Amino acid sequence: MKEQISFLLASNNPKKQKEMGDILAGLGIQVISMAQAGIDVQPEETGATFEENALIKAKAVCQAGGLPALADDSGLAVEALGGAPGVHSARYCPGTDWDRLAFLLKNMENIPEEKRGAKFVSAVACAWPDGRTAVWRGECPGVLLQAPRGQGGFGYDPIFYLPEYGQTFAEMSQQLKNKISHRARAMEQCVAGLAEQIKTAGK
Ligand code: IMP
Numbered sequence: 001m002k003e004q005i006s007f008l009l010a011s012n013n014p015k016k017q018k019e020m021g022d023i024l025a026g027l028g029i030q031v032i033s034m035a036q037a038g039i040d041v042q043p044e045e046t047g048a049t050f051e052e053n054a055l056i057k058a059k060a061v062c063q064a065g066g067l068p069a070l071a072d073d074s075g076l077a078v079e080a081l082g083g084a085p086g087v088h089s090a091r092y093c094p095g096t097d098w099d100r101l102a103f104l105l106k107n108m109e110n111i112p113e114e115k116r117g118a119k120f121v122s123a124v125a126c127a128w129p130d131g132r133t134a135v136w137r138g139e140c141p142g143v144l145l146q147a148p149r150g151q152g153g154f155g156y157d158p159i160f161y162l163p164e165y166g167q168t169f170a171e172m173s174q175q176l177k178n179k180i181s182h183r184a185r186a187m188e189q190c191v192a193g194l195a196e197q198i199k200t201a202g203k
Helices: 014-027 050-065 086-091 097-107 174-180 182-201
Strands: 005-009 029-033 069-078 117-127 133-144 160-162
Touching (some): 014 029, 050 086, 050 117, 069 086, 069 182, 174 182
Parallel strands (some): 005 069
Antiparallel strands (some): 117 133
16 A cells, blocks of 8 residues: 655645645645644745745745645736736735725726736745755736626636636636646646655655
8 A cells, every 4th residue: 555645734725725635645645734733833925936935834834843844825927017916916905805806907907908918826835844845836827807707716816817718717617727727737746746756755
């Protein structure tokens, strides 16, 4: 029988844990939440990039729990706004997801269609107790609409349009989004990277 390797996840979001756990089960990795491990750390996300923030979280949880730890950081980078809201996506303005979406639309008010390019970015980092670290990035390009479309998803999904699918992330099935999203792409890299680490270091 394949030996199980335990990895901590720098999150208490059960959906994230299930999604990552399902993907990593094939490598013999069991994903444990901070709550399950009795860890309560909330490091400040002071990094200037998604990669830096993911690493800050992975290192803090690894140190607190003494096991390898995974963390992710994600957001929306808008070309016409020089990459904003970027690492500040979750706190672009106070209020709800809808308030932030409306704030973004307002900031894009005078931007013509051909200049409304944007991408979702996800960084997934891993930190090991022996000091090894790794970070992987996934991107999903799209275009920002002038008004929301669709009921699904969360965050900026209703204005994030993917021309090749003719749908916003909020109109798309969760199944398709999970296949093509920035997170899915980062996790593909992560699986390959972790497989390599397990082959060479045994964990
Ligand atoms: P995190 O939880 O610190 O990674 O922050 C992610 C933030 O980026 C969320 O609160 C959303 O505003 C935005 N975001 C990241 N991924 C998505 C997505 O798939 N759809 C919509 N918004 C997203």
